[in-house]
Amino acid sequence: MTEAVDWGPIRALARRVLTEGERLxxxxKEKALLKRTAAEVGISDSEAKNALATEEGALGLLQEESRRIREGTRRRMDALHRMYQHKDKGDFVSARQEMQDVLEVEVVPHYRAIAQGQLDNMANEP
Structure with a gap:
């Protein structure tokens, strides 16, 4: 699994800027946070550097990082819930499919690693 991530600071920045209207x-420090988070959510270094060249680009980068974290969290939690429901019924084919479906669309490395770990844990199940 990937190393632990701390998205508290980027979530706080996104709340202040995107929700409360604070200027970015x-x-x-903010550039470093945006650049670090970009790598953690699957945005290339060159794309992050280009975005950070302008205030408008940096705002777009913050929006995209926030979106990937938010949507990835929802997708992962929903899929895990369904996976456990299938496992409780003994339906490991459907349980594995839930994680495979996540892997088909997920770009955040941390969430991909969680889905892959769940698949690996079910490898010996019927």
Missing amino acids: ALTR
């Missing part, structure tokens, strides 16, 4: 100040 491109300080060295």
Whole structure:
């Protein structure tokens, strides 16, 4: 599995900027946070660098990072819930399919690793 991630700071920044309307100040600290988070959510280094060249680009990067985290969290939690329901019924084919469906669309490495780990754990199940 991938190393632990701490998305608290990026979530707080997104809340302040995207929800509360605070201006995105491109300080060295905020740029570093946006760049680090980009890598953690599957955005290339070159794409992140290009986005960070302008305030508008940085805002778009923040929006995309926030979206990937939010949607990936929902997708993962929903799929895990359904997977456990299938497993409880002894339907390991459907349980595995839930994780395979996540892997087909998920771009966030951390969430992909979780889905792959669940698949690996079911490898010896019927």
